Amino acid sequence: MHLKKQVILAPHTYFKLGGPADYFVEVKTRQELIDAVLYAQNHSLPYFVLGGGSNILVTDKGYRGLVIKNQTQSLSLSQTGATAASGVPINRLITYTINHSLAGLEDFLGLPGTVGGAIYNNSHHLGDLIGNHVSEVELLTQSGEVKIVPAQDLNFLYDYSRLHVSKEVLLSATFKLVKGNKEELMIKSQQAVQRRAKTQPLGNPSSGCIFKNITLSQAKQINTPNHTLSAGYLIDSSGLKGTRVGGAVVSTIHANFIINDGTAKSQDVLDLIEIIKVKIKKTYGVDLIEEVFLIGEK
Ligand SMILES: Cc1cc2nc3c(=O)[nH]c(=O)nc-3n(C[C@H](O)[C@H](O)[C@H](O)COP(=O)(O)OP(=O)(O)OC[C@H]3O[C@@H](n4cnc5c(N)ncnc54)[C@H](O)[C@@H]3O)c2cc1C
Known part of the structure; x- marks a missing residue:
């Protein structure tokens, strides 16, 4: 090693x-x-x-x-669809499945990161969750044992899988997919990519959405338009777009993105997160919860 x-x-x-x-x-x-x-x-x-x-x-x-x-990279067809090592970029997996006329993951095209990261947090797009498409996973437990675990035992929820608490490491995942039409899948996946390009500040470094969306009961309580759960709506309607700390800025394209203008320190982002949380609490009485994971010594 x-x-x-x-x-x-x-x-x-x-x-x-x-x-x-x-x-x-x-x-x-x-x-x-x-x-x-x-x-x-x-x-x-x-x-x-x-x-x-x-x-x-x-x-x-x-x-x-x-x-x-x-950076584990193995990728193969399985009985139910496809099996990918946890280090496979999710977009490589999606392109592979589309090329084999397998449907299920096409709407996720454009999601950054790996299979491991997507399953760890049950990544979502337009109401769909990656966990909905998993049949089983291979995990390395904290005691060093390798286990095959069915998807229903991963306790997938919005922004959550049991890996958050079990600290197991995902080695690989098998996805359940169905036969589809390759051309149609390609069109759908490209539409997903275009949607992202229109709604997200993709030219600047960021970690995607900083905060989780709010719950339906919170949305009802504060009466958001059409009961939207969007944390971005709360941030935008509080006038925070463009707010800056050092090189960290609330995106003017998508209010739930903080972008690094190239000069930011991590501390700038943390300070900006705090400003947003305080303002949203004051305006709406809601405690926003970070979707991004903070890693390292404080
Ligand atoms: C521009 C942009 C757009 C985004 N859009 C979306 C979106 O639409 N939907 C969405 O849900 N997210 C979105 N994200 C966030 C992010 O892309 C996803 O959460 C992604 O799935 C994270 O994968 P990753 O490999 O980069 O994980 P990392 O950031 O590397 O890690 C995230 C967590 O997963 C854990 N992890 C990673 N691999 C393993 C493993 N093998 N075993 C155990 N734990 C592991 C890490 O330890 C860490 O705790 C976006 C981010 C950006 C920058």
Whole structure:
């Protein structure tokens, strides 16, 4: 295993922010991923599995422990659809399934990150959840055991899977897909990409939506238009678009995105998050909850 020391994490994140990891290793096979996790466990070293880095904010001080950058790449057809290693970029999986005329994942095209990150947080798009398309997964448990677990045991909810609490590492996932028409799937997937390009500030570093959407009961209580659950609506209607701390700015295109203008520190983003939370609490009485995961020493 080729352990590197003091590796700056910013280039490994979509936000392009964050200080050094004490130790860093890139893994390219399932066995390398298992070995890296077991190494950390055996040395009582805190560890963190990094996928595409599209849903994390790494602190300026960085991470005290081992960051395992997951670049496992195996991808194959299975009885129910397709099986992907956890390090496979989700877009590579989607393109692969479309090329094999398999339907189910096409609306997710354009979602950044890996299969591991998507399942960890049950990534969503337009009301659909990635977990709806999973049949089973292969996990490495905290005791170093490899287990096959059916999707219903992952306790998928909006922005949640059991991996949040179990700290199991996803090794691979099998997706249940149905036969589709390749040309139609390509059109649908391109429409999804275009929708993103129109509604998201894709030219700037960010981590996508900073906050989770609100619940239906909150939306009813504050009477949002058509009971929208959009955290972006609350931020926009509070006049926060364009609010800036240092190099961190509330996007003027999508109010639930904070963008790094190229000069931001992680602390700028954290301070801006706090300003938004205070304002939304004051205006709507709602406690916004971060969707992005904060990693590293505070
Ligand atoms: C422009 C943009 C648009 C976005 N749009 C959406 C969207 O439409 N819907 C949505 O839900 N999200 C969206 N996101 C957020 C993000 O892309 C997703 O949450 C994505 O699934 C994260 O995957 P990742 O591989 O980058 O995870 P990372 O950011 O690398 O990691 C996120 C978490 O997953 C854990 N993790 C990663 N791999 C594993 C593994 N193998 N085993 C266990 N834990 C693991 C990490 O430890 C970490 O806690 C967007 C982000 C950006 C930048």
